[in-house]
Amino acid sequence: MENIIQFENVSKSFGDLQVLNKLNLEVKDGEKLALIGPSGSGKTTILRILMTLETIDDGFVSVNGEYLWHEKNDGKIIPASENHLHKMRDHIGMVFQQFNLFPHLTAIENVQQPQTLIKKKTDAEAKEKAEELFHLVGLGDKKDQYPHQLSGGQQQRVAIARALAMDPKIMLFDEVTSALDPELVDEVLTVLRKLASDSDTTMLTVTHEMNFAREFADRVLFFDSGQIVESGKPESIFSNPTKKRTKEFLKKFINNVN
Amino acid sequence: MNEVIEFYPILIKGTITTIQLTVLGAILALIVSFIVGLARISSFAAIRVIAIVYLEFFRGSSALVQMFFIYFVLPMWGIYFDALTAGVVACGLNVGAYGSEVVRGAVLAVGKEQHEASKALNYSIYKKYRYVIIPQAIPIMIPTFGNLLIELLKLTAVASLITISDLTFMAQIIRVQTALTLEPFLLILIIYFIIATILVQIVDLIAKKFSKGRNIMTAGDK
Numbered sequence A: 001m002e003n004i005i006q007f008e009n010v011s012k013s014f015g016d017l018q019v020l021n022k023l024n025l026e027v028k029d030g031e032k033l034a035l036i037g038p039s040g041s042g043k044t045t046i047l048r049i050l051m052t053l054e055t056i057d058d059g060f061v062s063v064n065g066e067y068l069w070h071e072k073n074d075g076k077i078i079p080a081s082e083n084h085l086h087k088m089r090d091h092i093g094m095v096f097q098q099f100n101l102f103p104h105l106t107a108i109e110n111v112q113q114p115q116t117l118i119k120k121k122t123d124a125e126a127k128e129k130a131e132e133l134f135h136l137v138g139l140g141d142k143k144d145q146y147p148h149q150l151s152g153g154q155q156q157r158v159a160i161a162r163a164l165a166m167d168p169k170i171m172l173f174d175e176v177t178s179a180l181d182p183e184l185v186d187e188v189l190t191v192l193r194k195l196a197s198d199s200d201t202t203m204l205t206v207t208h209e210m211n212f213a214r215e216f217a218d219r220v221l222f223f224d225s226g227q228i229v230e231s232g233k234p235e236s237i238f239s240n241p242t243k244k245r246t247k248e249f250l251k252k253f254i255n256n257v258n
Numbered sequence B: 001m002n003e004v005i006e007f008y009p010i011l012i013k014g015t016i017t018t019i020q021l022t023v024l025g026a027i028l029a030l031i032v033s034f035i036v037g038l039a040r041i042s043s044f045a046a047i048r049v050i051a052i053v054y055l056e057f058f059r060g061s062s063a064l065v066q067m068f069f070i071y072f073v074l075p076m077w078g079i080y081f082d083a084l085t086a087g088v089v090a091c092g093l094n095v096g097a098y099g100s101e102v103v104r105g106a107v108l109a110v111g112k113e114q115h116e117a118s119k120a121l122n123y124s125i126y127k128k129y130r131y132v133i134i135p136q137a138i139p140i141m142i143p144t145f146g147n148l149l150i151e152l153l154k155l156t157a158v159a160s161l162i163t164i165s166d167l168t169f170m171a172q173i174i175r176v177q178t179a180l181t182l183e184p185f186l187l188i189l190i191i192y193f194i195i196a197t198i199l200v201q202i203v204d205l206i207a208k209k210f211s212k213g214r215n216i217m218t219a220g221d222k
């Protein structure tokens, strides 16, 4: 399988704080990847770079065989133009921790509007797709509510439907259950599990839900200080971590939970 | 008072002129508010500078002098306005300067996460503002726009000084003709107040319409 995402020596700083230092990362087409690691280790930054919400300082990121932050012009490699970024964003969708729904639109309008505006679908096509997706995320009866009339778990499922409606090749999930009350976490994770098993979309998820990561992921990356410390199948990372830092993190994590 | 009431035809004419000035001035002010307010947040420095110069000029000089300028000075350069147009232009440009601050503030009050969500869905800058940011900013603007509308109504009174026969102008006429001072001015004070009250009601209705089923007002007010 081909790599759909590739980071080559990517560095990123915020002021004096170097978050990524020559990061190398490869993700295969269709892979389900879980990113775990301590707070501040740069997990969100990786997703935000892919979504073009954050620029890079150095190195190359490729998506679907093309540079994301660069483009070729007369054989020279130059920084990406807005046009190029617009083309590349078409491959990628993101679900945020705080849902970020459009509050002035109903749930179903949130899912329809981007399809008609960006994907140039007719109203009827967008509506049909939206209804299909509402069924998938189990919200058929909530589609005409405004976001503030929905629970956090319901809002997050609308946000997932909205991202899916754009048919991205790559879906990014950044701690999509962290803002939810504990009793609402499962309804969202259930949707993600279903997506992971039913679709060939490449998925990157940042999560602190270790049980979920174990079921969801083909591969788990343990991240610390902007570096991949350890990467492997969920069974091996969770049951037999080889690196000291991974062991410490998982131990602390389990202690925190209990 | 009866003598004053006899002048009701010109009072009605004056009321209509005042309302005309207010409504036309408000339309111009609204257009100017959006153009200048959005120019203030443009990514082009030159456009931002022009908008700031506009704002500071109209905010920093007297509306009355601006009106005199448009009505008496511009004709010297071959630009003629009839009195009503000059009044509307002066009021609209002046209140539009203040309105641009309202537009800018409301647009900036829409959270960063809305910009990021739009980007993640691949909205262009234009579509982002047109379909996501401005629709959320409008309910935030409406209450302050309501206050500015009342300011505009009060500002139209100075238009009587460039011969526009608005309410204030008519009150002067009645004063001259009847030699009464208290009555005509008391009467137009009440008429201004009634117009203002009606305008407030209309703005409230618009505010309700825009916030129906949405929870943006509270988000923007905090």
Ligand SMILES: Nc1ncnc2c1ncn2[C@@H]1O[C@H](COP(=O)(O)OP(=O)(O)OP(=O)(O)O)[C@@H](O)[C@H]1O
Pocket: A014, A015, A017, A019, A037, A038, A039, A040, A041, A042, A043, A044, A045, A046
């Ligand atoms: N826009 C920014 N400006 C300044 N510093 C930032 C910015 N964004 C992130 N950082 C810093 O960069 C570091 C990495 O942030 P990032 O959000 O990627 O971490 P994370 O692994 O997602 O952490 P968490 O688990 O807490 O979400 C943190 O120290 C954070 O404070």
Ligand SMILES: [Mg+2]
Pocket: A043, A044, A045, A175, A206
């Ligand atoms: Mg994070």
